[in-house]
Amino acid sequence: MKAGPSIVVIGIGNEYRSDDGLGIVVARRLRERFLTKITVLEESGEGAALIDSWKGATWVMLVDAVHSGAPPGTIHCFDARAAQIPTGFFHYSTHAFSLAEAIELGRSLNQLPPHLMVYGIEGENFAAGVGLSHPVEQAVEQVVERAATEVCEALKI
């Protein structure tokens, strides 16, 4: 961890399940842009590991695929400090313990970082394979730009 406000971007997903890997793609693009100025993590989405991943950080952004029934590429943004994350919004390949549950458990344990934003992008194709579908790729570009702006503000650059 760096001195001062530690900024952590966590991309969640499985890059071998098509659009499920969008969080990983966003994370990697932000890593290319900010290099060592921020911490970028790639996570499978296992809940207990997630709670641990943001420990000690002051500014955290999570990015994950969403399947809520909205059109593919729809961007959802939640301020996890302000309100509860709708359970069932975020799914991924783990047992019993999802991102939403990890955040809520973190809230119960007073282990949420002071700033916690969650970006969800509606996926289209979650079949085995690599690469993002077209509407998701476009949304990923938008989220990267929005996230980059927010990271710059947090870094005061």
Added chain:
Amino acid sequence: MPTQSLSAERARRMKSSTIKVDYLARVEGEGGLTVKIKGQQVTDVKLRIFEPPRFFEAFLRGRKFSEAPDITARICGICPIAYQMSACHAMEDACGIKITGPIRDLRRLIYCGEWIESHALHVYLLHAPDFLGYEDAIRMAKDHPDEVKRGLRLKKAGNEIVRLLGGREIHPINVKVGGFYKVPDKKEFCALAEELKWARDAALETVRWVAAFAFPELDRDYEFVALRHPDEYPFNEGRLVSNKGLDIAIREYDQNFIEEHVSRSNALQSRLKERNSYFVGPQARYNLNFDKLSPLAQEAARGAGLGPVCRNPFQSIIVRSVELLYACDEALRIIENYEMPDAPAVKVELRVSTGYGCTEAPRGICYHRYRLDDRGVIVDAKIVPPTSQNLKTIEEDLGQFVQSHLVIQKDRLQWQCEQAVRNYDPCISCATHFLKLHLESE
């Protein structure tokens, strides 16, 4: 205590879990349960679960023998080591080699890691809320933060073992037929050993904590099946034994067990050919191997009020906690005695053969059989995960439990039925966590 609003909340969550399950590569479907009652009689119990490893058996055909551990590890994110170990042992059996010394010890160690992470998750985050009257661990954490934090840290300690030996904690990539790609030197275990000393104390505390829970009564004439080894509590090796006379080599599995398709479900159910349902997992291991637990684990079990045999499946949470303690204790023993091997793996020489492997996954025996051709290509594969072996027993438990508790309030009964399913920590935890129970009265 469950209430009407809790029931509504569960129904709401059940709907959303349908979507959730669609995303799980390993669990393509939802867990559902139907109990039919006619008058005062339970007439039917159906547990419906999809059985994803079938696909793996098909696409293992035509792959090299060396790919089996990494392919089968993908069956499950919680117990990949079990699949890797069973695959390795089956391939080594086919090739006529036996792993000994430090590599064998490291296999036990990585298995300890998987048991610790899996058991800690189940005891603290999935099962304890049932006993303490909470909808889930999130709500439980508000009143029991220290316990939940302890559970999370215990789970992490298990993850760390898997990460160190497996390369990463989910779907590890360092296990191969014949051993490992790379093994750590002794000093790499230093930090881990310190954390495991904490974990051992925490596991002891876990046993004490769960022993104080209130347990619904259920006692049936089970046939417990587990590995038994002459010198150790079983992980990777042993004979398959039961409390009703089964005592066979692993390669005799298919002659004694059968998988059957039940028309209502995509799941296969296993049974003993000669008798019927059987019970695998921590409680089976414990009941058949109590004498092989470490003195510390035995003492903790006795302190928790358990004898060498524990038959009430609701007390499985105590047994699972005793195994959690044992796994910490055993991991520390292995680390203390570890000497780095000269080579991380032994050379494997191929031959046309069929290999059999069975190891003790956190949830019970995980059986693999592979037939190889002269190029080491898999011609035929069979994988039997623990959960499919417990399905009949779970259904029978539910039938008897509901029958003897018909008088209690429906919400309470639903609650305890879900708890009864979780006694077995089925490896579709996510599906059963959102179990939909239909109680149909005619």
